[in-house]
Amino acid sequence: MKFQPRIKGIILVIISAMLWGVSGTAAQFLFQKRGFSMEWLVDIRLLISGLILLLCTSAKGDQDMWRIWKSKHSCLSLIVFSIIGMVGVQYTYFAAIKYGNAATATILQYLSPVIITCYLIVRSKKNPSLQEIIAIILAMVGTFFIITKGNIHNISISKLALFWGITSAVMAAFYTLQPRSLLAKYGSAFVAGWGMFVGGIAFSFIHQPWNFTGEWSIDSVFAVIVVVLFGTLIAFYCYFESLKYIQPTEASILSSVEPLSAAFLSVLWLHVPFGLPEWLGTACIISTVIILSPRKNKKSKAEFEAI
Template identity: 65%
Template sequence: MKGITLVMLGAMLWGISGTVAQFLFQQNGFTPEWLVVVRLLASGILLLFLGLIKKDKGIKEIWKNKKDRTNLISFSILGMLGVQYTYFAAIKHGNAATATILQYLSPVIITCYMAFRCKRLPKLNEVFAIGLAMIGVFFIITKGDIHSLSISELALFWGLASAFASALYTLQPIELLKKYSSTTIVGWGMLIGGIAFSFINPPWKFSGVVSIYSIVGVVFVVVFGTLIAFQCYLESLKYILPTEASTLGSVEPLSAAFLSVIWLKDPFGFMDFLGMTCIIVTIIILSYVKKGNKDEISENSLLDTKL
């Protein structure tokens, strides 16, 4: 019960932070660029500080190996920064619920990639899961009407880009995760990604409405939606299996959808719910497909995807 509670709390905080980001973008005039750079810098510093408190030797050791340094910098810019920006851009042009659901297509992309890399055809249950995911996306972006899109083209583009970036983010650090802790990799990834993005959008380049609500929103995204959510998810793995954590983590799009409807009054009809259900079932199927497949990527490399 402790593991279940922790993983569900972490996933809910991730989902809620997406809705809070939507509130900052659409009602307070914040830009995704500013929120991304601030979140990366602040969260990276906090995670590395936490690692130092826990005496994580990997925080210093990772810089002594040239190959590890190169892989870390590549992951930081292409993986970490890529997934953060595409996700927030999808929220900006659409809403948190749709952006989160579309990002959940990343396991489908990973499954297709691994089948190609291992030179095998997808298994029957993988084909079923992929087909189910495609049906889910169809319901979400068309509401069942094949003649029109129910979301903007930019929201669809950034949502799908977020799924591909999330897949890259998951696959890139596999070798690093075999040698160093997740705290080390994610902490440095966020900090380096934030520093790199600062050259494009420095953290002092700000636009938006400053109020007590917007300040609380930024603090929530950085602290609760990143640091605490990350720790809850990691702590849960002491009590439950990664496959179980991945499945229970599906409450993230549910929490994002629920809060965006209740708080921000976003429309969310039967077709949206049906599409989301299809994609969540897809995640459950693929989580347990990977459980018994030694040719697939390490389950532990999936544990930070939602960050």
């Protein structure tokens, strides 16, 4: 069955977002139902996905696999991206899932566009636009509903889940902004492949991949495959393949399916309580992505290159 290019792009980005959401819920299952080590899953995910992505990129023969290491500036930038960006965003996201659940972890991570916007406002020393002010207010309201269920005297998630969720959003903002020059020079698949693999090697000094704890079963094996392959490699491929057919702004908005899929699957599969306040908070935070995406798309190239 053939699709028009635009429809194909929309389908691809929705698939990628849904796979990311499913991956988070599978990770929650492994941590909370099968006793898997968070550190082990982070390391295995980075090493295997990074290696496969590099091999696939190399097989295409588009560029010298090692040329990124021949430039001192690119080399240092890649190491920073790998250790702080790639490991940072993976570890904090999984920690938020471990101490909370996949739904709230994914939703809190979606605060990253607001963090990026605030950073750019401070850096450019310009007053925020009306859209940016509305987005920031919505993000604050959404976070309030997520963590309190609408009751100002009650925090409905653990302090660790809240801390790691907000930290995950900060790491995601860094992960988005820091490697822009690398992405422009070497391409997304190449940079992400090296970032994952180098990050995995670096993290192996903290937790060795052969140091495993958890309960193996048919469903846990399947969940690991979902996290490592479907939720990382295939999701990444579908997302960047979609950019051949649709605009980055559209892809950013459509990727908001991720927290929705994580929330629905957490409720249906793992029976995570998710009431009206949480859904209102989810809607508020997703709205910030929709509001800020056109603004982010209009940022000048010079402004981003100065980051």
